[in-house]
Amino acid sequence: MRDANGFDEFYRDTSARMLRYGYALTGDLAEAQDVVQEAYTRAWRRWARVSGHPAPEAWLRLTVARLSTDRWRRLSGWRAAVRRAGPPEPVGPPSEDAVVVTAALRRLPAPLRQAVALHYLFDLPVADIAAETGAPVGTVTSRLHRGRTELAAILAPARTPEVHDVE
Template identity: 40%
Template sequence: MDDERLRELYEGCYGRLIGQMFAVCGDLAEAEDVVQEAFVVALTRRRQLGQVDNPEAWLRTIALNIARNRFRRSVRFRQLLRLQPQPVSLPDLSPDRIALVDALRELPLEQRETIALRYVADLSIREIAETLGVAEGTVKARLSRGRQRLAPLVHEFADEPQTEEHRV
């Protein structure tokens, strides 16, 4: 299916699919996520979509399957929470933490992952390299570039001393 036909399909049935999935999910944001994910599937399976007689029905089926899978995962998650002996503590959502997350969103994904693993998960350079499947030098370079880009946005990174592990 070419871009123009896919765009027409999106414009023609997106709203209807949202309405249908809202009835299924009971949550508008969840319905929107499900339908958007169905269109992502359509993008990756253009050839298959181009061969079906009713593309909207095909998308609806994909969206329903996505909604079912999400529902099953949420049920399992709630079951796990009930088994949890103590309340789960949520991360501190102080203004500083929120500012850090906002600043991290400005970084490219590779730098954001590396910075988060180093400063939020407190992993070593070696552990980050193993987790991401990259060389330690790559981790150091990403940390350095990420800190440089974050420095104007988050003062904590600008003032951090460069230890041997942090040097590139």
């Protein structure tokens, strides 16, 4: 059985140092957090052995260093592939229609916006949306209908009087 209290104490005593060490190795806080978290996960899984190690913190430092090196190697391969492929094409600004539709979607209540986005942006059928959101199928159908209706009202151009409308 694992000694949870012993591990907790070990974590409290070493976590700040390990994060600084991970940051020094990776140069990126998010990467350091990921590497250190993985190292502590491995230590917890092997806590009976690690806690009996003559220097548990050294074991953890070695694990952090190896994980950092593995990530660096993976990133090096990715960087080489990007260099071979060249820089990505510049992305232009969003179209006027995209800006208008996005602004209209933001005006919808969250449940309607979610249903519309899942259905029209991800092409999910109603049953899948119901399963993902936890809402009944009828509710999803209603949200889609209401969402389309509200979007149509928001997106409809302001009616300007035509020449034949004026008497």
